[in-house]
Amino acid sequence: MLKEFFIGLSQNQFLNAAAQKYGLQLGAQSVVAGTDIHEAIETIKELNKCGISATVDNLGEFVHDREEAAAAKNQILGVVEAIHEAGVDAHISLKASQLGLDIDYGFALSNLREIVGAAAKYDMFVNIDMEDYARLQPSFDILDELSKDYSNVGTVIQAYFHRAEDDIRDYKDYRLRIVKGAYKEPANVAFTEKEEIDRNFIKLIEYHLLHGKFTSIATHDHHVIDHVKKFAEENQIPRDNFEFQMLYGFRRDMQHDLAAEGYNFTTYVPFGKDWYGYFMRRLAERPQNLNLVAKQVFTP
Numbered sequence: 411m412l413k414e415f416f417i418g419l420s421q422n423q424f425l426n427a428a429a430q431k432y433g434l435q436l437g438a439q440s441v442v443a444g445t446d447i448h449e450a451i452e453t454i455k456e457l458n459k460c461g462i463s464a465t466v467d468n469l470g471e472f473v474h475d476r477e478e479a480a481a482a483k484n485q486i487l488g489v490v491e492a493i494h495e496a497g498v499d500a501h502i503s504l505k506a507s508q509l510g511l512d513i514d515y516g517f518a519l520s521n522l523r524e525i526v527g528a529a530a531k532y533d534m535f536v537n538i539d540m541e542d543y544a545r546l547q548p549s550f551d552i553l554d555e556l557s558k559d560y561s562n563v564g565t566v567i568q569a570y571f572h573r574a575e576d577d578i579r580d581y582k583d584y585r586l587r588i589v590k591g592a593y594k595e596p597a598n599v600a601f602t603e604k605e606e607i608d609r610n611f612i613k614l615i616e617y618h619l620l621h622g623k624f625t626s627i628a629t630h631d632h633h634v635i636d637h638v639k640k641f642a643e644e645n646q647i648p649r650d651n652f653e654f655q656m657l658y659g660f661r662r663d664m665q666h667d668l669a670a671e672g673y674n675f676t677t678y679v680p681f682g683k684d685w686y687g688y689f690m691r692r693l694a695e696r697p698q699n700l701n702l703v704a705k706q707v708f709t710p
């Protein structure tokens with residue numbers, strides 16, 4: 411119920427536009443690293459000091475015209491330059507819809523091509539985050555096109571999709587982030603029971619650890635993390651073949667502990683004025699995060 415409520419709020423364009431006018435509100439500052447790249451770079455420097463790398467998301471939602479998509483592209487090109495200039499250990503995460511996928515496939519592809527090309531000059535990786543089912547195949551198509559010319563690009567496999575097992579076989583030679591899946595999807599395309607999703611998540615992670623290129627295991631679930639540690643040890647998977655990823659502001663102690671134990675670790679660092687939809691999806695995933703909101707509202 412709550413999950414659906416917050417996913418509904420995340421898609422409300424009026425509230426999204428209203429939120430942009432104000433800075434980070436309602437506790438969003440604990441999970442969003444500021445509204446501009448300079449604040450994000452300072453956060454990344456602190457993470458790097460602890461041996462943690464970053465993947466940077468210049469937040470953007472509801473892009474309906476070419477001007478907005480072109481502006482998002484220019485902002486992300488600025489992020490590529492800022493990461494390079496600051497000399498921090500970080501790469502890019504972006505969404506195809508932010509770059510015009512809902513307007514015109516060819517236009518989005520050319521925007522992504524520009525970003526991936528700019529990042530390639532600095533040997534910087536670009537991850538195409540995965541969105542809802544409607545955008546899944548076009549996002550894979552973009553990846554297929556880009557990988558004809560570039561090797562610094564990869565994507566996400568969402569374990570709740572029935573097709574995820576086929577996708578992971580087809581894309582095993584890519585650097586992949588594996589997640590459970592964050593959007594609300596119908597039962598004809600996705601598992602809807604937690605047990606089924608968790609089972610498939612483990613299956614996909616094990617497959618990619620054994621057969622694939624570099625694996626990013628993106629989860630806050632300690633059961634999964636413990637399982638992966640054990641599985642990697644038993645199967646002699648070198649630690650340089652995988653990493654754990656978590657979102658900025660979540661399970662901070664565990665993030666630092668995993669890095670201190672010698673595991674590769676990357677924190678997903680979102681920033682930007684367009685924080686509202688991202689924040690609502692985080693609340694949908696874990697209503698306990700409502701504490702963030704409550705504290706913010708009830709603390710003067």
Ligand code: FAD
Nearest residue numbers: 539540566589590591592628629630631632655656657678
């Ligand atoms: P959950 O199923 O939310 O939690 C499992 C258990 O872990 C909980 O029952 C609890 O015991 C424990 N737990 C979880 N969170 C906490 C916490 N904060 N504190 C204490 N205990 C906790 N989704 C997409 O669809 N596309 C993407 O591109 C994408 N990229 C992502 C990138 C990163 C780095 C991460 C971390 C997630 C990403 N996601 C993405 C979201 C993902 O799909 C899940 O929706 C989200 O991570 C919640 O699932 P979970 O695996 O963290 O564990």
